[in-house]
Amino acid sequence: MFTDIGALELVTLVVLAVLVFGPDKLPKVIQDVSRFIRKIREFSDSAKSDIRSELGPEFKDFEFEDLNPKTFLRKQLENNEDLKELKDLRSTFDLKKEMNEVADAVHGRETLPAVNGSAGAGTTANGSPAGTPDLLKKQDGPAAAERPPYDSDAT
Missing domain, CATH: 1.20.5 (Single alpha-helices involved in coiled-coils or other helix-helix interfaces)
Structure with a gap:
C-alpha cells in the first residue's frame, strides 16, 4: 500500500x-x-x-485488474497468435540493411554484398568498404571551399 x-x-x-x-x-x-x-x-x-x-x-x-488498459493490452497481446507470426517475420527483416540499401540507391552507389567482418576483398586500406566515401578524409572540391555562414547571434 x-x-x-x-x-x-x-x-x-x-x-x-x-x-x-x-x-x-x-x-x-x-x-x-x-x-x-x-x-x-x-x-x-x-x-x-x-x-x-x-x-x-x-x-x-x-479480474478487475483487467480494467487497467495496460494490463488488458498485455493480456490480449500475449494470447494473440497473429503477433507470434509478426515476431517471426520481424526477426527475418534487417532494418539496418534495408536502410543502407535505400541510402545507397539515393546516393547512386552500388550496394555491396555483405562482408563477414574481416578486412579482405571489398575493403579499402583504412578498413571501410570499397565504394563508401571516407568521411574522415578532407574533401576537395566545391563543398570543401564553401564555409558555413557566420552567425553573430550564435556567439
Whole structure:
C-alpha cells in the first residue's frame, strides 16, 4: 500500500501525527483509521462479488485488474497468435540493411554484398568498404571551399 514511502518520510509522518494528535489521542486515532480502512475493504470486496454474480458464469475469469488498459493490452497481446507470426517475420527483416540499401540507391552507389567482418576483398586500406566515401578524409572540391555562414547571434 505504501511502497513508495521511505524510512525518513515514515518517521516524519509519525512525528507529525504525535504533534498534531498528541500521545494521548494517537492510539484512538490509529484505531479509528484502521477501522475505516477495514470497512472500505469490506465494501469493495462485497461490490466485487456482487458485480461477479451479476455478470454471470461466462465472466467467471473476469479480474478487475483487467480494467487497467495496460494490463488488458498485455493480456490480449500475449494470447494473440497473429503477433507470434509478426515476431517471426520481424526477426527475418534487417532494418539496418534495408536502410543502407535505400541510402545507397539515393546516393547512386552500388550496394555491396555483405562482408563477414574481416578486412579482405571489398575493403579499402583504412578498413571501410570499397565504394563508401571516407568521411574522415578532407574533401576537395566545391563543398570543401564553401564555409558555413557566420552567425553573430550564435556567439
